[in-house]
Amino acid sequence: xxxxxxxxxxxxxxxxxxxxxxxxxxxxxxxxxxxxxxxxxxxxxxxxxxxxxxxxxxxxxxxxxxxxxxxxxxxxxxxxxxxxxxxxxxxxxxxxxxxxxxxxxxxxxxxxxxxxxxxxxxxxxxxxxxxxxxxxxxxxxxxxxxxxxxxxxxxxxxxxxxxxxxxxxxxxxxxxxxxxxxxxxxxxxxxxxxxxxxxxxxxxxxxxxxxxxxxxxxxxxxxxxxxxxxxxxxxxxxxxxxxxxxxxxxxxxxxxxxxxxxxxxxxxxxxxxxxxxxxxxxxxxxxxxxxxxxxxxxxxxxxxxxxxxxxxxxxxxxxxxxxxxxxxxxxxxxxxxxxxxxxxxxxxxxxxxxxxxxxxxxxxxxxxxxxxxxxxxxxxxxxxxxxxxxxxxxxxxxxxxxxxxxxxxxxxxxxxxxxxxxxxxxxxxxxxxxxxxxxxxxxxxxxxxxxxxxxxxxxxxxxxxxxxxxxxxxxxxxxxxxxxxxxxxxxxxxxxxxxxxx
Amino acid sequence: xxxxxxxxxxxxxxxxxxxxxxxxxxxxxxxxxxxxxxxxxxxxxxxxxxxxxxxxxxxxxxxxxxxxxxxxxxxxxxxxxxxxxxxxxxxxxxxxxxxxxxxxxxxxxxxxxxxxxxxxxxxxxxxxxxxxxxxxxxxxxxxxxxxxxxxxxxxxxxxxxxxxx
Amino acid sequence: xxxxxxxxxxxxxxxxxxxxxxxxxxxxxxxxxxxxxxxxxxxxxxxxxxxxxxxxxxxxxxxxxxxxxxxxxxxxxxxxxxxxxxxxxxxxxxxxxxxxxxxxxxxxxxxxxxxxxxxxxxxxxxxxxxxxxxxxxxxxxxxxxxxxxxxxxxxxxxxxxxxxxxxxxxxxxxxxxxxxxxxxxxxxxxxxxxxxxxxxxxxxxxxxxxxxxxxxxxxxxxxxxxxxxxxxxxxxxxxxxxxxxxxxxxxxxxxxxxxxxxxxxxxxxxxxxxxxxxxxxxxxxxxxxxxxxxxxxxxxxxxxxxxxxxxxxxxxx
Numbered sequence: 001x002x003x004x005x006x007x008x009x010x011x012x013x014x015x016x017x018x019x020x021x022x023x024x025x026x027x028x029x030x031x032x033x034x035x036x037x038x039x040x041x042x043x044x045x046x047x048x049x050x051x052x053x054x055x056x057x058x059x060x061x062x063x064x065x066x067x068x069x070x071x072x073x074x075x076x077x078x079x080x081x082x083x084x085x086x087x088x089x090x091x092x093x094x095x096x097x098x099x100x101x102x103x104x105x106x107x108x109x110x111x112x113x114x115x116x117x118x119x120x121x122x123x124x125x126x127x128x129x130x131x132x133x134x135x136x137x138x139x140x141x142x143x144x145x146x147x148x149x150x151x152x153x154x155x156x157x158x159x160x161x162x163x164x165x166x167x168x169x170x171x172x173x174x175x176x177x178x179x180x181x182x183x184x185x186x187x188x189x190x191x192x193x194x195x196x197x198x199x200x201x202x203x204x205x206x207x208x209x210x211x212x213x214x215x216x217x218x219x220x221x222x223x224x225x226x227x228x229x230x231x232x233x234x235x236x237x238x239x240x241x242x243x244x245x246x247x248x249x250x251x252x253x254x255x256x257x258x259x260x261x262x263x264x265x266x267x268x269x270x271x272x273x274x275x276x277x278x279x280x281x282x283x284x285x286x287x288x289x290x291x292x293x294x295x296x297x298x299x300x301x302x303x304x305x306x307x308x309x310x311x312x313x314x315x316x317x318x319x320x321x322x323x324x325x326x327x328x329x330x331x332x333x334x335x336x337x338x339x340x341x342x343x344x345x346x347x348x349x350x351x352x353x354x355x356x357x358x359x360x361x362x363x364x365x366x367x368x369x370x371x372x373x374x375x376x377x378x379x380x381x382x383x384x385x386x387x388x389x390x391x392x393x394x395x396x397x398x399x400x401x402x403x404x405x406x407x408x409x410x411x412x413x414x415x416x417x418x419x420x421x422x423x424x425x426x427x428x429x430x431x432x433x434x435x436x437x438x439x440x441x442x443x444x445x446x447x448x449x450x451x452x453x454x455x456x457x458x459x460x461x462x463x464x465x466x467x468x469x470x471x472x473x474x475x476x477x478x479x480x481x482x483x484x485x486x487x488x489x490x491x492x493x494x495x496x497x498x499x500x501x502x
Numbered sequence: 503x504x505x506x507x508x509x510x511x512x513x514x515x516x517x518x519x520x521x522x523x524x525x526x527x528x529x530x531x532x533x534x535x536x537x538x539x540x541x542x543x544x545x546x547x548x549x550x551x552x553x554x555x556x557x558x559x560x561x562x563x564x565x566x567x568x569x570x571x572x573x574x575x576x577x578x579x580x581x582x583x584x585x586x587x588x589x590x591x592x593x594x595x596x597x598x599x600x601x602x603x604x605x606x607x608x609x610x611x612x613x614x615x616x617x618x619x620x621x622x623x624x625x626x627x628x629x630x631x632x633x634x635x636x637x638x639x640x641x642x643x644x645x646x647x648x649x650x651x652x653x654x655x656x657x658x659x660x661x662x663x664x665x666x667x
Numbered sequence: 668x669x670x671x672x673x674x675x676x677x678x679x680x681x682x683x684x685x686x687x688x689x690x691x692x693x694x695x696x697x698x699x700x701x702x703x704x705x706x707x708x709x710x711x712x713x714x715x716x717x718x719x720x721x722x723x724x725x726x727x728x729x730x731x732x733x734x735x736x737x738x739x740x741x742x743x744x745x746x747x748x749x750x751x752x753x754x755x756x757x758x759x760x761x762x763x764x765x766x767x768x769x770x771x772x773x774x775x776x777x778x779x780x781x782x783x784x785x786x787x788x789x790x791x792x793x794x795x796x797x798x799x800x801x802x803x804x805x806x807x808x809x810x811x812x813x814x815x816x817x818x819x820x821x822x823x824x825x826x827x828x829x830x831x832x833x834x835x836x837x838x839x840x841x842x843x844x845x846x847x848x849x850x851x852x853x854x855x856x857x858x859x860x861x862x863x864x865x866x867x868x869x870x871x872x873x874x875x876x877x878x879x880x881x882x883x884x885x886x887x888x889x890x891x892x893x894x895x896x897x898x899x900x901x902x903x904x905x906x907x908x909x910x911x912x913x914x915x916x917x918x919x920x921x922x923x924x925x926x927x928x929x930x931x932x933x934x935x936x937x938x939x940x941x942x943x944x945x946x947x948x949x950x951x952x953x954x955x956x957x958x959x960x961x962x963x964x965x966x967x968x969x970x971x972x973x974x975x976x977x978x979x980x981x982x983x984x
Binding site for chain 1 (some may be wrong): 558
């Protein structure tokens with residue numbers, strides 16, 4: 001069942017074609033800011049009704065993984081994550097592109113995505129049932145501490161002023177409360193505005209705060225957008241592979257992080273990328289300059305976010321609980337097909353499941369040549385397009401992309417307003433990344449906190465709830481360690497240097 | 503921010519203003535929390551707003567004690583910090599106007615007009631005869647291409663102008 | 668609603684549809700079906716189930732799009748801005764459209780929404796993990812009475828059908844339990860399976876999604892659900908609790924009367940299709956037929972019910 005038969009079934013011309021088409025379509029959709037992986041999958045769902053379940057799953061899986069990968073394109077070339085999962089890719093991808101290493105960045109993103117996706121899919125193939133327990137072990141408290149850990153990344157991101165970064169993060173947390181509260185159905189912080197009842201959409205905020213400031217400065221100066229070295233250097237594939245091997249520990253660790261975060265229901269590619277990047281940054285070797293165009297940053301973010309694809313399917317298929325937002329859509333499609341998810345899925349429909357997993361693996365492998373080609377094409381278009389055309393095109397794309405999120409013109413207006421705010425804040429040393437971090441992690445932190453509080457109070461053991469559970473304690477320890485280690489490292493280094501001098 | 507050659511006087515007064523605005527926002531948020539039905543919904547915003555106010559005050563205090571001094575700025579950044587203000591403002595205004603006009607004029611018309619205007623705003627090089635022909639055509643192709651992708655392929659209901667329906 | 672009554676109503680709907688089918692030229696192009704939530708939820712799934720039947724019976728496409736925000740409020744506030752020619756329809760949910768405007772200013776009032784059909788509901792149910800010590804509802808009641816406040820229920824949000832059910836049942840049974848709100852049925856199910864809470868107030872659909880991993884202790888229906896013949900109803904156990912989340916379809920106010928009626932019949936036809944019914948029941952949904960003519964009295968009854976329950980539960984002041 002799980003072996004040769006399923007693999008052969010996945011290699012039929014139809015399934016291969018679907019995998020190919022899915023990856024191409026997914027990468028194209030993911031590259032456009034405003035179009036998320038969830039949307040890409042949701043658009044496809046009606047087409048899958050006429051198909052038998054295994055090809056339908058392969059198509060959806062291929063689009064999903066392609067979209068998560070495609071988000072890196074605009075992250076690297078336009079400083080705008082094409083999907084939220086590529087947030088951490090902008091931090092080092094865009095600086096690399098600015099200084100002329102955009103081609104290397106694109107190739108690295110492709111390779112890292114493929115490796116991450118393979119590791120996630122392999123975990124799905126071999127360890128799905130035991131790993132699904134991880135999904136259940138994480139309760140509200142763990143999510144709360146995980147969000148806090150994610151927020152501690154702000155300390156690592158704040159090059160200039162830690163205070164400003166933290167203030168930005170707090171601002172983002174507060175802004176995430178605008179609209180109807182998930183925990184209580186109260187309408188908050190709208191100050192009477194009808195437009196804000198829907199809340200600030202994360203994707204619109206991402207586009208606004210990352211892309212608009214770039215546009216505003218682009219339009220003001222006559223210079224080139226990205227530096228380009230005179231002689232064309234091809235894919236720089238050999239160079240990229242060398243870098244990858246050099247940073248293999250980062251690569252593997254980030255992929256594992258991505259798989260685990262994908263397994264956690266409710267946490268998707270964005271959280272995975274952020275956590276992986278944070279860890280990579282914390283364990284940076286001397287000479288690695290994170291935030292200024294360090295290849296390790298792209299490796300960490302892209303491998304982690306693609307690993308969430310395979311990881312997210314674990315609870316989806318084993319427990320019937322979506323691991324990431326696109327999985328919820330896929331579950332819905334399966335339900336319409338009449339496929340019941342849960343432990344019985346592997347026993348009753350094992351052939352479908354394993355054909356699908358092999359198909360996902362194949363789609364991920366196909367992403368390598370396709371991604372390199374598409375990436376090259378995207379890179380070429382962005383650098384050859386004259387600035388006078390680039391600015392209106394990007395402006396137009398951000399507007400149509402933001403509109404498409406929720407079919408809402410208000411979102412577009414909010415996006416532009418946030419963009420101006422982001423540009424102003426950026427001028428005065430308040431970076432966009434901590435704010436967006438707060439915006440994304442706010443709901444996770446709040447819901448985790450309120451739920452844990454409610455349960456803990458009901459059981460009469462609040463302290464035990466928040467500090468007594470093994471996984472939470474591990475996360476807390478990690479957070480403290482990651483906050484303290486830069487300070488400790490510096491002190492170590494100073495001592496070592498002082499010893500040298502003597 | 504990399505620190506290379508070149509220096510400009512740093513007063514960071516802008517950051518102080520931002521910090522003051524953040525304090526005001528935090529205070530407004532706390533005030534808002536008193537109108538909630540459910541206590542659960544007030545806990546988080548209140549805590550976060552308090553933290554925000556403290557941190558923003560921290561930025562303000564630091565500014566007060568750090569008046570003098572220079573901050574080094576790389577030449578690339580200096581060039582960026584300059585640039586044409588009118589174009590910047592025009593960009594934002596055109597985008598906002600387009601967003602607000604979309605429900606009335608319909609998506610396609612607004613897009614084409616705003617694209618054209620932005621093209622002019624973003625043009626720093628001289629308008630050669632070749633460019634006058636080619637650029638608008640390419641621009642039109644881009645707009646129409648995306649329109650088809652979104653409206654027909656992805657089935658996104660783009661706004662149809664209320665003035666024309 | 669008893670099966671007999673449902674059958675007659677269905678028959679009447681088909682008859683009326685057949686009689687008036689040629690009277691109105693509608694639909695003449697594809698119909699936009701706006702779901703005021705994100706994809707993957709119950710509203711989305713039932714819309715997807717309706718899609719192929721709509722296409723087959725009426726020859727036009729049903730195009731599903733999403734407009735999430737504010738728990739549905741963003742979509743409903745904008746309903747009347749769409750053109751009222753019947754080619755734009757929107758999903759509606761109870762108790763949301765009754766409770767939301769009553770609680771605060773969300774941009775629409777219940778009367779603003781013109782509902783043409785209520786086509787299914789998801790009955791409330793108490794769900795526990797398969798290995799839970801509670802084997803019957805009585806077990807849970809005993810535990811709750813001995814340890815007031817310690818029995819925790821996960822549910823899909825505050826002010827939702829789940830929450831209201833917990834509030835009403837607590838009052839009916841004279842117990843005190845704690846409700847923990849999660850951001851939707853998915854997270855609520857996860858919490859249940861992970862043992863974060865002792866039980867869950869969910870729907871028959873959530874139990875269906877969890878399969879063998881969960882058990883239903885009781886359902887809030889008039890009669891037992893066909894998919895779960897062994898599960899008693901609250902009524903049988905002595906508690907008059909029949910409730911759930913109701914879902915239907917609404918049109919902009921400007922839609923003319925004859926198109927409203929035609930659309931109502933069309934939805935009724937889909938509802939009467941035995942294949943459609945089978946798919947819905949398999950998914951754990953419960954059928955319901957409240958066509959356009961019966962909407963006013965249905966809404967009135969439900970509104971009173973929900974608002975009373977909300978006031979009792981402290982959700983409304």
